[in-house]
Amino acid sequence: MFGLLDKIGTTAAAIAGLVTGAAVTFAALSLYxxxxxDPAVARAAREGFVAASEKLALQGQVDEMKRQFKVAEAAAASDRARAEAANKEADDAWAKYEAAVAADTGDDGCRVSADDLEWLRKSRGAPGDGVN
Structure with missing residues (x-):
């Protein structure tokens, strides 16, 4: 009878050993x-998010710079058009002045000579030499 109990005890001890071993293994793997x-997986996941957010931020900066460039380009075109209009207006005013001087035949003692006009032309520069 002790032989049978010995076998049952040995079997129970073996089963208990297996259960204890499984529990210790499970606990060790859970702690690992x-x-x-897990920290490595979380860190890798965060690195992916950081790269994606940096890419998104840089794309936003590029889009903003493109928008500012377009605004500056439009402002420059507007300024260029205004400068051309101002140059045309100045050329027209100069032509009117020259015509008025040429038509002046009055004897008021304040006559402008051809040399005076030439000096004014040289000091002014060529017509249309305003803002480019």
């Missing part, structure tokens, strides 16, 4: 997963 493996 929580302390070692």
């Amino acid at each position: 997963d929580a302390w070692i493996d």
Whole structure:
């Protein structure tokens, strides 16, 4: 009878050993997963998010710079058009002045000579030499 009890005890001890071994293995793997493996996975996931957010931020900066460039380009075109209009207006005013001087035949003692007009032309520059 002790032989049978011996076999049952040995079998129970073996089963208890297997259960204890499985429990210890499960606990060890759980600790490994929580302390070692998970932080690496979380860090890798965050690195992906950081790269994606940096890319998104840089794309936003590029889009903003493109928008500012377009605004500056439009402002420059507007300024160029205004400068051309001002140059045309100045040329027209100069032509009117020259015509008025040429038509002046009055004897008021304040006559402008051809040399005076030439000097004014040289000091002014060529017509249309305003803002480019």
